[in-house]
Amino acid sequence: MGQNFYKEHLKFWSFLLVCSILIYLLAFVMLFLWDISKWELDYKANIADILNVFVTVILAIIVSYFLAKKQSAEKFEKDLLISDLKEMEVKAKSIINLYEENTGVIYVTEVSEALNTLMAGMERFKNTCILYYDNFSYEQLEKSSRTMYRSMTNIDGESVNLCDVNLAEYQSLCNDFIIQTRGCMREISRL
Amino acid sequence: METRIKIADEFTRTPGGRWKRLGENSGEEFYETLLLPRFEQAIEERGKLFVYLDGARSYPNSFLDQSFGELAREKGVNIVRNTIVFETKNFPWIVDYINKEIWDKISTKNT
Secondary structure (H helix, E strand, O other): OHHHHHHHHHHHHHHHHHHHHHHHHHHHHHHHHOOHHHOOOOOOOOHHHHHHHHHHHHHHHHHHHHHHHHHHHHHHHHHHHHHHHHHHHHHHHHHHHHHHHOOOEEEHHHHHHHHHHHHHHHHHHHHHHHHHOOOOOOHHHHHHHHHHHHHHOOOOOOEEEHHHOOHHHHHHHHHHHHHHHHHHHHHHHHO | OOEEEEHHHHHOOOOOOOOHHHOOOOHHHHHHHHHHHHHHHHHHOOOOEEEEOEOEOOOOHHHHHHHHHHHHHHHOHHHHHHHEEEEOOOOHHHHHHHHHHHHHHHHHHHO
C-alpha cells in the first residue's frame, strides 16, 4: 500500500503545483495585454457592493459548513466499515491461532463458534455496505469467508486430530481472506 | 397444525460433525431422527416445514451438508426449497449459505 499511496499523493501535488504556476503565468500575461496602467480604481463603496460582499461571505460560510458536515459524516461511515473489517481480520488470525496453539485434538464446536463470529461480522459488514454504499462490491470478501467456513468446519466427527489438519491450506485461506479485507479497506478509503 | 423443528430445543444447542458413528449430535443423526420424518410429515399434510435455527451456538458446514444437503439430494432441491421455511434472527447467513452453497450446487450438479 505504502509506495502506491505516496506515488498517488506525489502525482496529485505535482499536478496542483503545475496548475497553479500555469494560472499565475496566464494571469500575468493577461494583465500585461490589457495594459493595467490605464485602469482606474473607484474607492467609493455603495450599498450594492457592501451587500454583495456580505452575501458572498455568508454563502461561503454556509457552503463550507455543509461541505465540512457532509465530509465528516462520510468519514464516520467509512470509519465504521473499516473498523468492522479490522475486527474480521483479527478474528481470522485468532482462528488460525486456535490450530497453532492447540495440541492434540480440536473440537468441531470450537471451530464452528469461531467461524460463526467471523461470518456474523461479515453479515454486519454486508448490511452496513447496503445501507451506506449500495454499489460497493463485497462479493470477493464474502466468497473468501465462505470458502474458509466451508473448509474449516467440514469435520466428519465431533473432533479432529491436529495432525490430520492441513494447516498450510487453512493459513492460505486465512491469508486470502485477510488480503480481501485489506483490499476492501483500501477501496472504502478511496470512496 | 404447523410442522416445525426447533433445533436447539429438540436436538441440541451444539450441532456436531457429519457422521453419527464419529460423534454425538451429528448431521446424519439430525437428518434421520428429525429432519426426514418431519419433512415427510409436512409433505403428507401438504404444508410447510418451519425450521427454527436460533438457540444453537453455531452450525458447522458438515452438519448442514449432511442434513439439509442430504435431504435435497434424496428428495430433490425444488421440493425441499419449497417446503422448508427457515426462521432465524441470529443466523441469516446460514440460510443464505444453505441456499447458495448447498442447494444451488446440488441443483447445478443435477442439471
